[in-house]
Amino acid sequence: MPVEWGQKEPRWTDLTVLVTDIRESTDKVNNCPPELLAHFMYELHQLTQNPLSDVCEGDPNLARVNVFLGDGFLVLFQDREDEHFPEGPRRAIDAAARMQHRYEALTHTTEYSQRQFDATSLVAGISFGGVIYGAFDGTGERSTAVGRLVNLAFRLAQVAEHGQIVVSEEVQQHASAKLTAFEFTPGTLPMEAKGFEGRPYYLARAQ
16 A cells, blocks of 8 residues: 555555765865855756656656755655556656756756766666655654665665666566666675675666
8 A cells, every 4th residue: 555655653665765866076066156056956956856747647646755865865656556566666767867867958057067067977776675654753744764675775876886777676677677768787786885785786777
């Protein structure tokens, strides 16, 4: 059964977890005027809106930008109750690719390319499986997902290189047959991915 995004009572559910980050951005951000940086962060947050609406067919219950993490964000996807095969993994990969295209267009505008933001890229890590969703902040005001699969999405994003989307084996299994425009190249998480070292992953790349 799908969760209510605002629900407080924690419960187990299957979700797809998308974590994004911006690569090679530290120097650019540190040397950016505050007003331009504020505008950049606003535009960055806006990047999620159309891609999520498009891949979720306009249904706000299928995806939620759960947390903004500096220049990245955590997005959660769930399936409709009448969907008997997980669609969240497919939607998450599609959304990440669309966000990357929008980010590239943004950073190639004059005001950002002059400050070499066009040398940065948006990367993504995506996992799928059981998490606990509910309010854990002590006030009951903010609901989020916790669990090993959330940590895995962060580890996958950490190993992603320039412009890459790195997904778990479970995401690849559920999405590859439906995303025929993507190829999936296998790899193994390195020792730096503490707690997940040696675990297989796939690099999802549009052909």
